[in-house]
Amino acid sequence: MEDVFAFIENNREMYLTWLQEICRLPSVAAQNRGMKETAEMVEKILKELGAETLQVSTSGYPVVYGLFNPDKSKILSFYNHYDVQPEDPIELWDSPPFAAEIRDGRVYARGVADNKGNLMARLAAVHAYQQVRGELPLQVKFIVEGEEEIGSTSLEEFVHQHKELLRADGCIWEFGYKNADGRPQVSLGVKGMCYVELTCRGANTDLHSANAAIIENAAWRLNWALSTLKTPDERIQIEGFYDRVATLSPEDYEALDQMIYSEESMLKNLGLESFLLDLSGLPLKEKLVFQPTCTICGIESGYTGEGTKTVLPSVARAKIDFRLVPNQDPHEILRLLREHLDKHGFSDIEIEAYSLDYPARTEIVNPLTASVRDTCIEVYGMEPTLMPMSPGTGPMYVLCQSIGVPAVSVGVGNFQSNNHAPNENIFVEDYIQGIKHIAAIMEDFAKRDLD
Numbered sequence: 001m002e003d004v005f006a007f008i009e010n011n012r013e014m015y016l017t018w019l020q021e022i023c024r025l026p027s028v029a030a031q032n033r034g035m036k037e038t039a040e041m042v043e044k045i046l047k048e049l050g051a052e053t054l055q056v057s058t059s060g061y062p063v064v065y066g067l068f069n070p071d072k073s074k075i076l077s078f079y080n081h082y083d084v085q086p087e088d089p090i091e092l093w094d095s096p097p098f099a100a101e102i103r104d105g106r107v108y109a110r111g112v113a114d115n116k117g118n119l120m121a122r123l124a125a126v127h128a129y130q131q132v133r134g135e136l137p138l139q140v141k142f143i144v145e146g147e148e149e150i151g152s153t154s155l156e157e158f159v160h161q162h163k164e165l166l167r168a169d170g171c172i173w174e175f176g177y178k179n180a181d182g183r184p185q186v187s188l189g190v191k192g193m194c195y196v197e198l199t200c201r202g203a204n205t206d207l208h209s210a211n212a213a214i215i216e217n218a219a220w221r222l223n224w225a226l227s228t229l230k231t232p233d234e235r236i237q238i239e240g241f242y243d244r245v246a247t248l249s250p251e252d253y254e255a256l257d258q259m260i261y262s263e264e265s266m267l268k269n270l271g272l273e274s275f276l277l278d279l280s281g282l283p284l285k286e287k288l289v290f291q292p293t294c295t296i297c298g299i300e301s302g303y304t305g306e307g308t309k310t311v312l313p314s315v316a317r318a319k320i321d322f323r324l325v326p327n328q329d330p331h332e333i334l335r336l337l338r339e340h341l342d343k344h345g346f347s348d349i350e351i352e353a354y355s356l357d358y359p360a361r362t363e364i365v366n367p368l369t370a371s372v373r374d375t376c377i378e379v380y381g382m383e384p385t386l387m388p389m390s391p392g393t394g395p396m397y398v399l400c401q402s403i404g405v406p407a408v409s410v411g412v413g414n415f416q417s418n419n420h421a422p423n424e425n426i427f428v429e430d431y432i433q434g435i436k437h438i439a440a441i442m443e444d445f446a447k448r449d450l451d
Contacts, residue, residue, distance in 0.1 A: 001378070001436070001439065001440050001443060003132050004128055004129055004132045004133070004436070004439050004440075004443075005436050005439075007128050007131060007132050008124070008125075008128045008432060008435050008436055008439070009432070011128070012428075012432050015120070015121075015124040015431070015432070015435060016102070016107070016428065016431070018045075018120050018123070018124060019100070019107060019112070019116065019117060019120045019431065020100035020102075020107070020109075021041075021100075022038065022041055022042075022082075022116050022119075022120060023098065023100040023107070023109035023110075023111055023112050023116050024098050024099070024100050024109075025037055025038045025041060025098070026084070026087070026097075026098045026110070027039075027082055027083050027084055027111070027146070028083070028084055028085070028086050028087075028149075029061060029083035029084075029146055029147055029148075029149050029150045030085075030086055030149065030150050031086060035061050035082075035083065035146055038082045038083075038146075039055060039061065039062050039064050039082060039146060040055075042064045042082050042119070042144050043055055043064050043066075045123055046064070046066035046123070046142060049066075049068075049123065049126055049127055049130065050068065050130070051066035051067055051068050051142070052066070052067045052068075052070065053065065053066050053067075054165075056158060056162060056165075058147075058154035058155075058157055058158050059153075059154050059157060060146070060147050060150075060153055060154035061083065061145070061146030061147050061154070062146060063143060063144065063145045063146070063154075063155075063158050064082065064142070064144040064145075064146075065141070065142065065143060065144075065165055066141065066142035066144075067139070067140075067141055067142075067165075068126065068136050068139065068140040068141075069135065069136050069138065069139045069140060070139060071139075072136075072137075072138050072139040073139070074138040074139060074169055074445070074446055074450070075138065075139040075140075075141060075167065075168040075169050075170075076138055076139070076140055076141070076168060076169065076170055076171075076172065076368075076441075076442060076445055076446075077140070077141040077142070077143060077166070077168035077170070077171045077172070077405070078122050078140070078141070078142050078143070078171070078172050079143050079144075079145075079171055079172070079173055079174050079396075079399055079400075079407070080115050080118060080119040080122065080142070080143075080144045080145075080174045081115050081119075081144060081145045081146065081147070081148035081149070081174060082115075082116070082119065082144050082145070082146050083111075083145075083146045083147060083148060083149045083150070084110050084111030084114070084115075084116070084149060085110065085111070085114070085149050085419075085420045086110075087110045087422075089422065090422075092422035092423070093108075093422045093423055094108070094422075094423055095108055097109065097110040097422075097424075098110060100112065102428065105427055105428055105429065106425040106426065106427050106428065107425060107426055107427075107428060107431065108423055108424065108425045109424060109425075110424055111424065112417075112424055112425060112426050113412070113413040113414075113417035113418070113419050113424050113425065113426050114149075114175065114413070114417070114419040114420065114424070115148070115174050115175065117411070117412045117413065117426045117431055117434070118174055118175065118176065118411040118412055118413075118434070119144065119174075120431075121411070121412050121431055121434040121435045121438055122142070122172070122438050123142075124435045125435045125436075125437075125438035125439040125442065126140065126442075128435065128439055129439050129442060129443070136442060137442055137443050137446035137447075138442060138445065138446040140442065141165070141166075141168060143165075143166065143399065145158070148174070148394065148395070151195070151354055151355035151357075152355075152357075152394075152395040152398075155395050155398060155399060156395075156398050159398055159399055159402070159403070163403055166399065166403060166405070167403070167405075168405050169367075169368070169405075169406075169445075169450055170366075170367065170368030170371075170405065170406050170407070170408065170445065171368075171399070171400050171405050171406070171407040171408075172368075172372075172407075172408060172409075172410065172438070172441065173187070173190075173394070173396060173400075173407045173408060173409035174394065174409070174411070175187075175390075175392065175394070175409050175411050175413065176409050176410035176411025176412065176413060176434075177411065177413040177414055177415055177417065178413070178414045178415065178430060179260075179261070179262050179265070179266070179385055179415055180262050180265035180266045180268070180269045180415050181262035181265045183260060183262065183380075183382055183383075183384060183385050184376050184380050184382075184384040184385070184410065184437075185384060185385045185387060185410075186369070186372055186373060186376065186384040186385065186386050186387065186408060186409065186410050187387045187389065187390035187392075187408070187409040187410075188361060188362040188363075188364060188369060188386070188387065188388055188389060188407075188408055188409075189359070189360050189361035189362055189388065189389035189390065189396065189407075190357075190359065190360050190389060190390050190392055190393050190394050190396045190397075190409075191292070191323040191324055191325055191359050191389060191390070191391055191392065191393050192323070192324035192325070192328060192330050192357045192358045192359035192360075192393060192397070193321055193322065193323055193324060193330060193355050193356070193357045193393040194321070194322040194324060194330040194333040194334050194337070194353070194355070194356055195297075195319070195320070195321045195322075195353070195354045195355035195356075196319070196320055196321075196322075196334065196337065196351050196352060196353050196354065197317055197318070197319050197320075197351075197352045197354065198222065198225065198226075198317065198318045198319075198320065198341075198349050198350065198351060199315065199316070199317050199349065199350040199352070200218045200219075200221050200222040200225065200315070200316045200317075200346075200348070200349050200350075201218060201314065201315050201348070201350075202215065202216050202217065202218035202221070202312075202313070202314045202315070203215055203216075203312075203314045204314065205314055206302070206311050206312060206313055206314045207311070207312040207314070208310060208311070208312065209310040209311055209312045210310070211312050212312050215312060217312055217313060218301060218313050218314055218315050218316040219301040219302055219313045219316040221316070221346075221349075222299075222301070222316035222317075222318055222349070223316075224346075225341060225344070225346040225349055226296065226318060226320075228340070228341075228344045228346075229294055229320075229340070230294045233277065234276065234277060234293075236292065236294045236322075237340070238333075238336050238337060238340045239336065239339070239340060239343075240332075240336050241292070241333065241336060242292075244327045244328050244329065244332070245291075245292065245325055245326075245327070245328060246325065246326040246327050248286070248290060251364065252290065252388060253282075255364055255386065255388045256282055256285045256286055256289065256290075256388070257282060258386070259285055259289075259385060259386060259387060259388075260383065260384075260385045260386075261284070261285055261288075261385060263275070263280055263284065266415070269415070269416065288391050289387060289388055289389050289391065290325055290388070290389065291325065292322065292323055292324050292325050292328060293321075293322065293323040294320065294321075294322050295320065295321050295322075295323070296318055296319070296320055297319040297320060297321055298318065298319045299316070299317070299318045299319075300316070300317045300318075301313040301315065301316035301317065302316075321355075322337075323391065323393060324357075324358075324359050325359050325389070326359050326361055327359075328359060329358070330355075330356035330357060330358060331356055334351070334353055334356065337351065338351055355393075357393050357394070357395060357397070357398075358397040358398070359389070359397065360396035360397035360400065360401045360407070361388070361389055361401070362400075362401070362406040362407050362408060363406070364386070364388060366406050367445065367448040367449070367450055368406050368407075368408050368445060368448075369386075369406075369408055370448065371441050371444040371445040371448055372384075372408050372410050372441055373386065374444060375437060375440035375441050375444050376410070376437065378440055379433055379436050379437045379440055380433065380437075384410075390409060410437065410441075411434060412426050412430045412431050412433070412434035413426055413430070414426065414427060414430060
């Protein structure tokens with residue numbers, strides 16, 4: 001691969017320009033900003049690289065599809081998304097969120113880590129390989145959706161209607177990061193998610209807090225409801241919540257034991273003394289990878305501005321995500337949550353479901369995992385952290401495992417990329433290495449025996 005790697009190095013400025021150009025389009029799905037323009041840019045790049053392309057309409061934003069070398073038998077697909085999170089709070093950014101400035105060896109932009117850096121690294125790898133070798137060594141498909149940041153609400157519809165477009169021998173999933181010690185992370189699955197908003201309503205208007213003596217406070221009532229969900233030892237109290245959690249196999253424990261996780265570097269970089277429950281070693285890795293969670297993502301009620309305002313809130317809301325593990329069902333968790341609140345006297349609290357994603361796993365021993373791992377050593381000069389599942393979530397099950405496609409995650413982010421936060425960033429060198437890694441994966445996977 002030295003010839004391809006040299007080409008990538010010689011054209012690094014061009015590939016950085018590609019990245020800056022797409023990051024300057026504010027493709028915020030939640031606000032329908034820049035979505036049409038960004039989808040068109042992705043399709044334009046694919047066409048310029050020689051792909052057969054489609055913009056597949058859905059009930060939401062279109063899926064951009066690209067196909068290279070349709071006559072080759074072995075198929076590698078790439079799943080990415082062109083939408084990004086809103087940039088708020090803007091005042092906490094050190095440069096405009098869509099300026100894509102490069103400083104101190106990093107590119108700063110909303111969406112540069114999640115997920116445009118990975119998308120452009122993969123497109124750049126295709127370009128570099130073609131320029132040096134003439135054509136790609138296998139059939140390559142790109143599936144680039146526009147709704148990942150709002151729950152991939154139309155993706156299941158797309159998969160159901162276009163399964164023939166998605167057939168592949170393996171899929172490189174959208175994300176990937178380096179750990180605090182600089183070691184690449186390779187993930188073989190994702191946790192599922194049940195993301196909900198709880199709403200508690202009291203009086204039909206906010207009141208003077210003097211009325212708190214006789215009028216129920218919606219914020220307190222929501223707080224009491226939330227306190228029933230989880231104990232301080234992190235045990236989720238919803239009856240039946242753990243019933244379907246898969247028992248770990250000896251192979252799972254072996255994978256955790258071999259998984260490299262730099263605890264000291266992570267704590268130091270986060271300014272922490274210890275992890276939750278003072279966990280370390282195997283129990284820490286087991287909780288991170290294989291245990292479900294219940295997290296309050298945000299609470300809103302009453303007055304939280306500067307100074308004082310003596311108010312009795314009439315409405316209180318909380319957003320909660322439950323990260324789920326095999327074999328939990330997000331729809332069942334939603335039902336159990338409703339039953340739990342009703343049982344504890346909170347039947348008045350409303351539940352609105354936003355994301356219901358199934359957990360997904362790829363077996364550790366498979367040709368794609370071997371390709372990603374071996375080429376990781378070639379490109380980065382070290383063994384990756386091989387995670388049986390990522391603690392994050394995405395629509396991997398519906399797009400891959402549900403139709404028999406193994407999926408592996410690897411990418412150009414870092415553990416402080418600030419996904420979904422101000423000053424989102426990736427390192428320039430990580431981006432260039434990521435291009436090389438994808439080029440190496442394509443060549444290696446093309447030679448692998450799938451049996």
